[in-house]
Amino acid sequence: xxxxxxxxxxxxxxxPLFAGLDLSLNTGTIYGLLGKNGTGKxxxxxxxxxxxxxxVGQVQVNGHQSCKRKPxxxxxxxxLQEHFTLPKISVxxxxxxxxxxxPKFDHSKxxxxxxxxxxxxxxxxxxxSFGQTKKVEIAFALSTHVDTLLMDEPTNGLDIxxxxxxxxxxxxxxxxxxxxxxxxxxxxxxxxxxxxxxxLDAGKIIFNQPTSEIETRLQFSQSSTEQNTGEILYSExxxxxxxxxxxxxxxxxxxxxxxxxxxxxxxxxxxLNQAFTQTNS
Amino acid sequence: xxxxxNRVLNxxxxxxxxxxxxxxxxxxxxxxxxxxxxxxxxxxxxxxNIQPYFWTNWFGLFIFIMxxxxxxxxxxxxxxxxxxxxxxxxxxxxxxKYSTRWLxxxxxxxxxxxxxxxxxxxxxxxxxxxxxxxxNGFGLGQLLITFTVFNSVAxxxxxxxxxxxxxxxxxxxxxLLILSIIVLAIFAKLIFFxxxxxxxxxxxxxxxxxxFEEVIAPKFxxxxxxxxxxxxxxxxxxxxxxxxxxxxx
Numbered sequence: 270x271x272x273x274x275x276x277x278x279x280x281x282x283x284x285p286l287f288a289g290l291d292l293s294l295n296t297g298t299i300y301g302l303l304g305k306n307g308t309g310k311x312x313x314x315x316x317x318x319x320x321x322x323x324x325v326g327q328v329q330v331n332g333h334q335s336c337k338r339k340p341x342x343x344x345x346x347x348x349l350q351e352h353f354t355l356p357k358i359s360v361x362x363x364x365x366x367x368x369x370x371x372p373k374f375d376h377s378k379x380x381x382x383x384x385x386x387x388x389x390x391x392x393x394x395x396x397x398s399f400g401q402t403k404k405v406e407i408a409f410a411l412s413t414h415v416d417t418l419l420m421d422e423p424t425n426g427l428d429i430x431x432x433x434x435x436x437x438x439x440x441x442x443x444x445x446x447x448x449x450x451x452x453x454x455x456x457x458x459x460x461x462x463x464x465x466x467x468x469l470d471a472g473k474i475i476f477n478q479p480t481s482e483i484e485t486r487l488q489f490s491q492s493s494t495e496q497n498t499g500e501i502l503y504s505e506x507x508x509x510x511x512x513x514x515x516x517x518x519x520x521x522x523x524x525x526x527x528x529x530x531x532x533x534x535x536x537x538x539x540x541l542n543q544a545f546t547q548t549n550s
Numbered sequence: 551x552x553x554x555x556n557r558v559l560n561x562x563x564x565x566x567x568x569x570x571x572x573x574x575x576x577x578x579x580x581x582x583x584x585x586x587x588x589x590x591x592x593x594x595x596x597x598x599n600i601q602p603y604f605w606t607n608w609f610g611l612f613i614f615i616m617x618x619x620x621x622x623x624x625x626x627x628x629x630x631x632x633x634x635x636x637x638x639x640x641x642x643x644x645x646x647k648y649s650t651r652w653l654x655x656x657x658x659x660x661x662x663x664x665x666x667x668x669x670x671x672x673x674x675x676x677x678x679x680x681x682x683x684x685x686n687g688f689g690l691g692q693l694l695i696t697f698t699v700f701n702s703v704a705x706x707x708x709x710x711x712x713x714x715x716x717x718x719x720x721x722x723x724x725x726l727l728i729l730s731i732i733v734l735a736i737f738a739k740l741i742f743f744x745x746x747x748x749x750x751x752x753x754x755x756x757x758x759x760x761x762f763e764e765v766i767a768p769k770f771x772x773x774x775x776x777x778x779x780x781x782x783x784x785x786x787x788x789x790x791x792x793x794x795x796x797x798x799x
Contacts, residue, residue, distance in 0.1 A: 315635060315799060318635070318638075318639045319638065319639070320634070320635045320638045320639060320798060320799040321798045321799055322798055338638060338639075338643070338644055339552075339643065340552065340554070340557060340641045340642055340643050340646075343639055343640065343641035343642070344641035346639070347639070348635065348639055350632055350635060350636065352632050353632050353633075353636060354630065354632065354633065356567075356568040356569075357571060358567060358568065358571070362567050363567075365563075365567065366563060366564040366567035366568060367564065367640075369560045369563070370557070370560055370640055370641040370642065371641065
């Protein structure tokens, strides 16, 4: 379990990023962390892995403060960074050099994923494209079998087939005792993967709901013309009409359109959150 | 604060794998250069123009210049924020990570360089051997100790990513200075206890003009030297460790 309690954070000589941030994340869920540029998605992941420290408050991973960087905690958490550089060594050497730190590392799974992503294990990491190194990093991250997997824009730089392979690999390897947090702008890439949506804006969590709840509490519908009835919570013009969000009355799951939901929450956070409390009562 | 030998070995193995390609040409170049020097000094010596201190002089120059450059770059991860995150999130304790780099900078580098130069001096006829430098004025031991003091400062700078900009850093240095003075005062009191009344110097019993050159100066000098040679490096290592813990991406 991951908990962020009353956290204030700012980078040196910058405006405060978080003020009194609270968040609690449970095992058995793949979270999608969404937010505009500069809202602190990557920083939130850095706080969780203990690479930056909160000025106020606590960040805990399974009851341990992440800022202590204890090996017992770090061997069960992995951050797949958006930007990284890998050493100019072969993939095999890279695995040999790093796998030993993760007791549950599965070598056969790593090579299986590499072949799925069509990356040669003998290839030199210094001689391949960023997309290829990203695939190696994804394969490594998924093979660590850590309890907490943090991924920052994992599909950036991946080609179209690899995005699909990535989704399959995450779902196939996911365990009930695991927490996966995916920070992304590529909502469409991960629409079917995310089980809970967290939206970050202006240093606060403005929306935090499981996808199953969103499916049953909100109704996503299309119309050719703009709907202005009182039931419509949000309407967005699309290339072939409008996508509308309204409260669901029949509890029949509706396919969630994350991009529309994200825009709706950013423009009308109170209305959207109110819809959840109303339908819950 | 934990120190697990397996994790330390993992860190060393990782460093070797990551940096072998970078280090191999440097080491090879160094050895080749020394072989050339070896041939050159042998040629000069064979012509009767003996250069007895060739290897010791070259060693002193090399260890200070290359040693300090090496130590200042002993945390290459700190050159990029992304690499820093990766390094910090490696499952090993802060102490294990810091002590591994301490080992390279403070022990392994000077040791390997000394052994290499000792070997070359041993193979060169007519020059002063490293094994005979012990009682030869400012000998090998003194040189290595002096290097260690400077090298320890370089390690602290490497941990701090060579940045001395903030007020906090200023206070850290000030704190170090105050701590050094306190340690110095304690040692002064222990050595010159007969001249102290509590923490004040009882000037009635001290005849500075008679005693200074014969008694006080040598003892005081020894005390300062002791602190400078043996305590300051340790102090820099400890401060370096705490700065290492504080480092963020």
